[in-house]
Amino acid sequence: MNIIRILFAVVALVVSTSCERDSVIDVGQEKTTPIMTAYFYRDSSLLVNIYSSVSFYSSVYYQPLTDAYISIIRNGIYEQKVAVDSGAMSVTFDNISVKADDSIRVEVASVEGQMSATTQVLQPVNFTVTASLRDSIVDCNASVVDGNVATDYFQFQVFADDSLVDCYYYDDIFEATFATSDQLLGLFTDSDFNGRLRYVRFAFNINDTKRSDGTNATIRVRLYHHTYDYYQYLSSIQGAFVNTVLPILGQSYCYTNVNGGYGIVSGMSYTEQEIDPLE
Numbered sequence: 001m002n003i004i005r006i007l008f009a010v011v012a013l014v015v016s017t018s019c020e021r022d023s024v025i026d027v028g029q030e031k032t033t034p035i036m037t038a039y040f041y042r043d044s045s046l047l048v049n050i051y052s053s054v055s056f057y058s059s060v061y062y063q064p065l066t067d068a069y070i071s072i073i074r075n076g077i078y079e080q081k082v083a084v085d086s087g088a089m090s091v092t093f094d095n096i097s098v099k100a101d102d103s104i105r106v107e108v109a110s111v112e113g114q115m116s117a118t119t120q121v122l123q124p125v126n127f128t129v130t131a132s133l134r135d136s137i138v139d140c141n142a143s144v145v146d147g148n149v150a151t152d153y154f155q156f157q158v159f160a161d162d163s164l165v166d167c168y169y170y171d172d173i174f175e176a177t178f179a180t181s182d183q184l185l186g187l188f189t190d191s192d193f194n195g196r197l198r199y200v201r202f203a204f205n206i207n208d209t210k211r212s213d214g215t216n217a218t219i220r221v222r223l224y225h226h227t228y229d230y231y232q233y234l235s236s237i238q239g240a241f242v243n244t245v246l247p248i249l250g251q252s253y254c255y256t257n258v259n260g261g262y263g264i265v266s267g268m269s270y271t272e273q274e275i276d277p278l279e
Contacts, residue, residue: 046093068110121267153231160209160217230266
C-alpha cells in the first residue's frame with residue numbers, strides 16, 4: 001500500500017505542475033500492528049520479543065508495547081505471568097526450561113491489543129556426517145534417518161565456533177541455493193524419503209572457518225528439526241526476497257502463526273556433530 005500511495009503522490013505532483021496549481025498531498029497515518037517473535041530450543045530458557053510496528057515514515061523500526069503482560073502456558077498449565085518493563089521489548093524466562101514434546105502457548109496483553117501463539121518443541125533427529133578436504137573445499141556427506149510418519153522439516157547448517165558458515169547445498173532436496181540471508185539456506189523436508197534413509201551433500205570453504213588470529217575454529221554440523229510454522233515462515237521470507245528481484249510476481253506475504261498480531265512463535269531442536277576436515 002505504501003508503494004501505491006507513493007505512486008499516486010508522484011502522479012498528483014506531475015499533474016499539479018503541468019496545470020500550474022498548488023496541490024496538497026495527504027499520505028495519512030498507518031495503523032500499527034503488535035508483533036511477537038519467540039524461538040524455543042530444547043533444554044533452553046524462553047525468550048519472547050514483543051513490540052509494535054511503526055509508520056513507514058518513522059525514524060525507528062519498532063516501538064515497545066504499552067502496559068504489556070506476557071503469560072506462558074506449558075502443556076496446558078499456566079507457568080508464569082510477568083509485567084514487561086516500560087520501554088522493554090523482550091523478556092527472558094530463565095526459570096522455565098523447555099523440554100522436547102512440550103506444548104508452549106504465549107499470550108500477550110497490552111494497550112495495543114492481545115496476541116497469542118502455540119507451538120511444540122520437537123524431538124531431535126540423529127544424523128551422521130563425513131567430511132573430506134580437497135584444495136580449500138570441504139565436502140560434507142550426511143545421512144538422515146527419518147522414522148516419523150508425518151512430514152518433517154529440517155535444516156542443515158555449519159558453524160565455526162558460534163559463527164554461521166557460508167555453504168553450498170548440492171542436493172536438489174534443498175529448497176534454495178541462494179537467499180537474502182544464510183539463515184534461510186539448508187532447508188528441506190522428508191517428503192521424498194519419509195521413514196527411510198536419505199543422503200545429502202553440501203560444502204564450504206575451509207578458509208571461512210578461520211579465526212581472526214588465523215587459528216582453526218571448532219567446526220560443527222547442525223541438523224535442525226523445525227515446526228511446520230517456522231518452515232513456512234522461512235520459506236515465505238525466501239519468496240519475499242525473490243519478489244524484490246522480480247516485483248512483477250505480486251505482493252509478498254510473510255507467514256505468521258500469531259493470532260491478533262504478526263510474527264512467528266516456534267519450538268525447535270537440533271543435533272550437532274563436530275568435524276575436523278584437517279585430520
